Amino acid sequence: MQLLKERILKDGIVKPGNVLKVDSFLNHQMDIPLINEIGKEFKRIYGDTPITKILTIEASGIGIACIAAQYFNVPVVFAKKAQSINLDGEMYCTKVESFTHKKVYDVILSKKFLHADDHVLIIDDFLANGCALMGLIEIVKSSGATLEGAGIVIEKGFQRGGDTLREQGIRVESLAIIDSMTDESLTFRE
């Protein structure tokens, strides 16, 4: 997605430890017109699939998923990190290791909101080692729903998460795949 790549080149900041900061437009401050274009692009890519629900994980995926869901006319469900007293009843549970925060989260989703007849599109802002996405895929499998694929805004192609999942036959569509990045340059996959 050209608009997104240009924005990453303009406003993204590479930090030590393979961190790409895009907090001025994607995951701290959010540029809503850009995210609308991202939502439309996910609809263009997945428009031929019978999506009934968009699944994401808190926190930074939620806004993108909600904006995108307007183009699919489906509800959003977001998996929650750690136990909440408001989340009773039966849950799908999995564990996710965060690349950014260097820790392991319990991730939960109420069984009420994902069923065997659902067709699920997973949306998230980042894909690096793929731990969060694998956790969400595990939840979809547990529910018996059909996973139509994942829509990722930015994939770090030099980490192996996306390619590993594609090799397993999972449809992973990323709007910008970064194959290398240094302080001086950032290369997108063609």
Add this chain to the structure above:
Amino acid sequence: MQLLKERILKDGIVKPGNVLKVDSFLNHQMDIPLINEIGKEFKRIYGDTPITKILTIEASGIGIACIAAQYFNVPVVFAKKAQSINLDGEMYCTKVESFTHKKVYDVILSKKFLHADDHVLIIDDFLANGCALMGLIEIVKSSGATLEGAGIVIEKGFQRGGDTLREQGIRVESLAIIDSMTDESLTFRE
């Protein structure tokens, strides 16, 4: 907001400890057309104010803030709970006690995204004792920005957060204010 009140009566579930579960449409599964109506209502209420930025707090405020921001044509910034290695530079920091989770969070916002010339609308899903909202207000004050007010989806009027803030002269507009709730009945403020 009549549509919202009807939805709370239809799908809200009162749990012990003054907990109102609205997770089927607001903060776990999200009904996007309803949230669009909520966004339009915030715009109707605050349409006469020169909002430049919508501020919320992760996680469940983000989707509502993003949808609402479409009607204001402004960016969203969301305050983050706990420190992240990706959040460097100067921060506004405050502490917030969560009614739901019974613990105290550090809440942070990058100083890059809130300035003295901003006019801020705070949006959140719930207002009960007001701790989260007071934390966000403190951040706005620290930035020197103008606080235009808060837009809350559901206020628990029988807790004192909203009324305390109104007595301090802060504009707090809640789309549904619950004055009492039991297993059998739920009463909205007129």
